[in-house]
Amino acid sequence: MNPVRWYGDALALVTVRRPNAAPSPASLPAATARPVRVVHVDTGGAPPVPGATTLRLPEDIGRPAAINRAVAALDVGVGWVALADPQVVWGAGALDELLAAAARHPRAALLGPAVGEGPVEWISTACVLLRRVAWDSVDGFDARHLDRGTDPEPADLDLCHRLGRAGWLCVGVPTAGVAVIATPATGMLEPHDRGLRRHVMPTRRD
Known part of the structure; x- marks a missing residue:
């Protein structure tokens, strides 16, 4: 792969949707003052969500490979990509906080919720902001x-x-x-549903 060495400053959100699941909560507008291009990756025939682009895959190829395809399909104007599982509920200004931290840490490739600010050995991609040029430099996930x-x-x-x-x-x-809605996941997202709850605050869906 010959990665593009320059990207714009636009922001996108990629979500891999589980089959027969309701769309993620409408918390995104409160998370950032910036416009966001929303991409839903679907393998189970879920209905489209207004305002989102749906990338339909014919089969479950696994979450890492599905995300790779979604990020690769974005145009070069997108330099920042948030990955979020469907059950993530964004707090007010959460994405803006991640973007501000990225400006403070110019070598940050992945930024996500944590107890303290600074470099960590690993971070869960169930809810994370990625710097696309860094992502491309390692060809994203190993599919x-x-x-x-x-x-x-x-x-x-x-x-x-x-x-x-x-x-x-x-x-x-x-x-x-x-926060995360405490509902069971299925298919490619089940492990991330369990893991995400260890990193963020659970909440109930009424």
Whole structure:
């Protein structure tokens, strides 16, 4: 792969939707003052969501490979990509906090919620902001990894390790508030549903 070495400053959100699941809560507008291009990756025939672009895959190829395809399909104007599982509820200003932290840490490739701010060995991609030029420098996820039902996921550990070897950082941002709806997941997202609850505050769906 010959990655593009320059991207614009636009922001996109990529979500891999589980089959027969309701759309994620409408918390995104409160998370950032910036316009966001929303991309839903779907393998189960879920109905389209107004305002989102749907990337339909004919089969479940695994979450890492699905995200790789979605990010690769974005135009070069998009330099920042948020990855969020469907059950993530963004707190007010959460994405703006991640973007501000990225400006403070120019070598940060992945930024996500954490207890304290600064470099960490790994970060969960269930809710994370990625710097696209860094992502491309390591060709994104290794698509050979499938979700194992462990925390951390091997795909996340491998990605963070390769980014570190390439000179990039994973950075925790405590001011980025997110929560997670405590509903069961299925298919490619089940391990991330369990792992995400260990990193953010659960909330109930009434």
